[in-house]
Amino acid sequence: MELILDHVSHSYGDVEVLSDISLSVGSGEIVCIVGPSGCGKSTLLRILGGLEKPDHGAALIAGEPPSDSLNPLTYVFQDFALLPWRTVEGNISLVLEDHSVRKDKARAIITDVLARTKLSEFANAWPRQLSGGMKQRVAIARALSVNPAVMLMDEPLSALDSQTRELLMDDLIELWGQVGFSACYITHNLAEAVRLGHRIVMLSRRPGKIREIVDIDIPLSERINHPAETSAIQRRLWEAMRDEARAADRELSDVA
Amino acid sequence: MSLDATNEIETRTRRNTSDLQQSRKGLVKPVPFRGGGFVHTRHRLIAPLLFVVLVILWEVGSQTGFISNIALPAPSEAAGAMSDLFETGMIWKHLSASLYRLVIGWSLGSLIGVFVGLAIALFSLVRAGVSPFISALFPIPKIALLPLFIIWFGIGEGSKVATILFGVFFPTVIATYGGVDNVDRNLIRMGQSFGLSWMSIVRKIIIPGALPAILSGFRISASIAIILLVAAEMIGAEYGIGAYILMAGALFATDQLIAGVAMLSVLGLTVGWLISRAERLLLSWRA
Numbered sequence: 278m279e280l281i282l283d284h285v286s287h288s289y290g291d292v293e294v295l296s297d298i299s300l301s302v303g304s305g306e307i308v309c310i311v312g313p314s315g316c317g318k319s320t321l322l323r324i325l326g327g328l329e330k331p332d333h334g335a336a337l338i339a340g341e342p343p344s345d346s347l348n349p350l351t352y353v354f355q356d357f358a359l360l361p362w363r364t365v366e367g368n369i370s371l372v373l374e375d376h377s378v379r380k381d382k383a384r385a386i387i388t389d390v391l392a393r394t395k396l397s398e399f400a401n402a403w404p405r406q407l408s409g410g411m412k413q414r415v416a417i418a419r420a421l422s423v424n425p426a427v428m429l430m431d432e433p434l435s436a437l438d439s440q441t442r443e444l445l446m447d448d449l450i451e452l453w454g455q456v457g458f459s460a461c462y463i464t465h466n467l468a469e470a471v472r473l474g475h476r477i478v479m480l481s482r483r484p485g486k487i488r489e490i491v492d493i494d495i496p497l498s499e500r501i502n503h504p505a506e507t508s509a510i511q512r513r514l515w516e517a518m519r520d521e522a523r524a525a526d527r528e529l530s531d532v533a
Numbered sequence: 534m535s536l537d538a539t540n541e542i543e544t545r546t547r548r549n550t551s552d553l554q555q556s557r558k559g560l561v562k563p564v565p566f567r568g569g570g571f572v573h574t575r576h577r578l579i580a581p582l583l584f585v586v587l588v589i590l591w592e593v594g595s596q597t598g599f600i601s602n603i604a605l606p607a608p609s610e611a612a613g614a615m616s617d618l619f620e621t622g623m624i625w626k627h628l629s630a631s632l633y634r635l636v637i638g639w640s641l642g643s644l645i646g647v648f649v650g651l652a653i654a655l656f657s658l659v660r661a662g663v664s665p666f667i668s669a670l671f672p673i674p675k676i677a678l679l680p681l682f683i684i685w686f687g688i689g690e691g692s693k694v695a696t697i698l699f700g701v702f703f704p705t706v707i708a709t710y711g712g713v714d715n716v717d718r719n720l721i722r723m724g725q726s727f728g729l730s731w732m733s734i735v736r737k738i739i740i741p742g743a744l745p746a747i748l749s750g751f752r753i754s755a756s757i758a759i760i761l762l763v764a765a766e767m768i769g770a771e772y773g774i775g776a777y778i779l780m781a782g783a784l785f786a787t788d789q790l791i792a793g794v795a796m797l798s799v800l801g802l803t804v805g806w807l808i809s810r811a812e813r814l815l816l817s818w819r820a
Contacts, residue, residue: 326726328722328725328726348726348727350726352723352726352727354719354722354723356719358720358723360720360737360738361818361819362741362742362816363818371727371737372729375727375728375729375730375733403818403820405819419727423727
């Protein structure tokens, strides 16, 4: 299955946030979207997952999602969005209950995703007991449990400290090696993008337009061994983005 | 680095600091401590102890004649009135009549209140239509409407239950829809993004999220219910704590009056304790 954005433009009132954006996320592919703050990255992700309707253009699905996918387009949020009144296990079973996966089948799925995200011994913990990194692991486990065709990740590591971020990046790469999920990964952190993205799409300042698309051929698991290449890409992206980021920083904004 | 070397460095550092204090006497002093305080520590015994001390002082004051018996009866007299109540068995008659009205009035009021509150919070049409009425009717003292309730619901239990019901209804509505409004929007968006049904989002995300606010609303509405209970029982009730207090007041039997008031306090404490239990049970996730 392929997720496509076809000439999408969107405005909030008079403010145009996205302008004529076309991109696609193929099967097993991680597409990173980077851009200065306020360039409409999150809006783009909301449009991709059907939480918002674009003014022009459309988000399209090409091909059928896998038949065992309960929720083809699944989000991972920056603030984790875990229910504080449910345990780790309960948070995952929440999203299975509505797809009438129950009892043994649900238990099997939960055990599997908890093992994949290294959370097995925390099944009965409350979210308040977990560190930020563990909370995001739970959120990723929850997303995996519905077997998504594409994961829509909205700055999933931005609320974490840099050490936790490193750990979680390694985990995501390992997980991708196992599951081969596809993802649209929004971030403002270029280091994350060059570590995790098969393709990096750089947006310009508001209204967000595609400025550059960079494909990185180095396999995800080997990038850590190619620091020269990745940091060269990262530097080039930053050179291209710096002036816009500075201008965006000095902008008054009424759009959340 | 070897262990010995580490130890040596450690001892040297320690010696250096103490040297510093000695060699520069007068010049070196510790940074003054300015932290501490403003932290609550639990003192379980203080409240009962203070209560006992106050009662003893009161008793002594009454015995010595410092407190006139006409102004305030001695605690022992009030205790006597209380034990009379137990001996004659009248306490159960009064208490059961009051509890019946309280439980029915409060439960119905809370139930309807939570439903209306949810409806206001979830449907903008209901909010636009009903919430101005809530704001308009909430500040009316329900006791003022008691004569109307008597005409509508009869002089018997109906009017008393209705007074409590209406008194409980409004604060519950406001607590409920305030609670729902404060549920994290991101959690709702999360539910939608995972394809949860509307009913599931309400049941599993919105109601548990609003529960802390609803329960603290219950705390307030329960106290309002007790106040209204007494007020309602002062009109045309044969039994009930309010009727007992009214009768005591009419006869200037101040010892009985104090006994009745004590019953109300115990009732209030019990209700507060029950709600604390419910909070601990239902909100255990908050720790």
